[in-house]
Amino acid sequence: MKKFIKNPWTLGIGTTVIGSVLLSFVMDWINKVDWLSTLKALLQFVGNAIVAFLNFELKVWWVLVVLALLFAALLIYVKILDTKQKDTPIPFLSYTKDSMLGLSWEWEYSKTYDGKYTISHLHPVCSKCGMRLKQSGMYGLEMECLRCNTTKKWEDHYLTDAQLLIEDNIKKRFLQNQ
Template structure:
């Protein structure tokens, strides 16, 4: 299992690709009867010449002005789209509650892809000492362990975080509906 993870690691893939490329260029040089590493030398020489060419470009003033304008435009657009996140709605102050068996805490995070506020860091607190519990799960079971008092809960003793999240969102919807009906009366 660990070997499969290591084989799929980005580091292993990039280093393996580099070694494979090196072996291919050595093979290419060998079969073409050229000195070994001559292809690598030519590639490095071409990259160096490109870098020197870029560094020796004559800059025109209008290029610099256009570049500065483009940078300010990007900063302005980023700031404009981030303003939505800084204005938090009222329900973002709702960050803890007791549901079913346990007390839960959570935070709110702006999710730009969904264009909505989502619950993040949903944490169950130990019923004995109010310490955040560690959640573990696998194919067969869901469980929580308190790191302070070693309280353990498994399967039927546990409240599922997905259900708790749904209850939190439903509480917000109910409060919103109650406020809208009170405003109509």
């Protein structure tokens, strides 16, 4: 029985039969209704409603209440819009690691008093294990991973250079299409 019902032929014919029966019902109903008087009644009803509405006696306090409600709604709307804007995630905040100058870097963002973000805690990490590198070697010209015992060449201007590169990456990857 299930197969019979699912058969495309049965479905096709069944739909056609049911469809034509429904259609004839609808046609019967359309033919029976007196459309002209229905339309007349409808127009009359709408006309009466408009006249009744225009003749409506208004009390001043109703107007005041409506105005107060509108004002409250506006306030709520603005508030929602404001929170929405605050909740919008800032895309570049997830950009916290990259490879530059032959080193892997990690950093965080901190918010300044005027609501802007700056890069903070920028430091090179071991490209193998991710541990923060320690400045070592004579004159501090190496970065060492205490876990992997590997060293990388280091110069102090790398830190400023990396920050500049990150800022430029943020500008080009995240802020230009806004």
